[in-house]
Amino acid sequence: MxxxxxxxxxxTLMDLSAQEIRYLLDLAHDLKAKKNMGLNGQAxxxxxxxxxxxxxxxxxxxxxxxxxxxxxxxxxxxxPGSSQMGKKESLEDTARVLGRFFDGIEYxxxxxxxxxxxxxxxxxxxxxxxxxLDHPTQILADMMTMEEHINKPLRECxxxxxxxxxxxxxxxxxxxxxxxxxxxxxxxxxxxxxGIDQELLSACRAEGEKTxxxxxxxxxxxxxxxxxxxYSDIWAxxxxxxxxxQRAKLLAPFRIDDNMVxxxxxxxxxxxxxLPSFHDFNTKLAKDWxxxxxxxxxxxxxxxxxxxxxxxxxxxxxxxxxxxxxxATV
Ligand code: CP
Ligand code: NVA
Numbered sequence: 154m155x156x157x158x159x160x161x162x163x164x165t166l167m168d169l170s171a172q173e174i175r176y177l178l179d180l181a182h183d184l185k186a187k188k189n190m191g192l193n194g195q196a197x198x199x200x201x202x203x204x205x206x207x208x209x210x211x212x213x214x215x216x217x218x219x220x221x222x223x224x225x226x227x228x229x230x231x232x233p234g235s236s237q238m239g240k241k242e243s244l245e246d247t248a249r250v251l252g253r254f255f256d257g258i259e260y261x262x263x264x265x266x267x268x269x270x271x272x273x274x275x276x277x278x279x280x281x282x283x284x285x286l287d288h289p290t291q292i293l294a295d296m297m298t299m300e301e302h303i304n305k306p307l308r309e310c311x312x313x314x315x316x317x318x319x320x321x322x323x324x325x326x327x328x329x330x331x332x333x334x335x336x337x338x339x340x341x342x343x344x345x346x347x348g349i350d351q352e353l354l355s356a357c358r359a360e361g362e363k364t365x366x367x368x369x370x371x372x373x374x375x376x377x378x379x380x381x382x383x384y385s386d387i388w389a390x391x392x393x394x395x396x397x398x399q400r401a402k403l404l405a406p407f408r409i410d411d412n413m414v415x416x417x418x419x420x421x422x423x424x425x426x427x428l429p430s431f432h433d434f435n436t437k438l439a440k441d442w443x444x445x446x447x448x449x450x451x452x453x454x455x456x457x458x459x460x461x462x463x464x465x466x467x468x469x470x471x472x473x474x475x476x477x478x479x480x481a482t483v
Pocket of ligand 2: 283321322386389390391427428429
């Protein structure tokens, strides 16, 4: 069946079919190969995209900006301080105005409902650039990276997400895995496992039954056996900084190290991370905390820089996959 995503928003992978996700991945591989040959398209010629960021970003912002320019379009960046949104103007009014100017809207912020509202009222495709619940463009890049580094189809793979199993990246993985038939294990401490939204987990498991995969949550190291991907994220997400000391205590046993890599019993396991990452003490935050006796590294430097790590390929693929989303929908 032919896939046509023109006009469609990209809010969560739960809204997409497996065929649509497959189509975006194939398109991203194709766009990457073309760019590597020095060939950029004109798919966004005459189109303008606005980027709304209520949280900071390096990869997502730059991916959107470079992708739009590569395809001949125009891009406008608005940070939280430089628009009326939320302070003097409602989300609905903002969406109605931006929909008159732009052909697509990227949004990074807090509430998932914000991207839903923007899509409802703007009349143009809206792209979720991260909310407290989801990070779907990241998963697309991660799956693309898996296809480049793992010599078998996604539906035969097992992804282990380690750490804050109730954060946006963990949910984003559950959504992506259940749609694409990838086994998922969320491995973390019981206290964070207890915070998982049971309704969402059940929805993912029901979807996983259709695509033939298991969505498992566990505090047992044994469950990492056979993993093809060990995935890590920072322990306190944007907006949760006051939780850093308690999370560091809770998650210290879940720091990814060589022993955890060994626990997969898979010599070809890859290490992935959405980034930014605390893996050494070369950031202000990691240094300030270690000076107070708190180690906030979610992964050791040995694993981050080691032979299993594919984190910079993964970061590059943010751009190719975000380009695919815009080329497909705008
Ligand atoms: N992974 C990711 O979304 O990175 P940024 O926060 O830098 O955009
Ligand atoms: N969980 C992290 C992901 C960053 C890409 C955060 O929300 O800060």
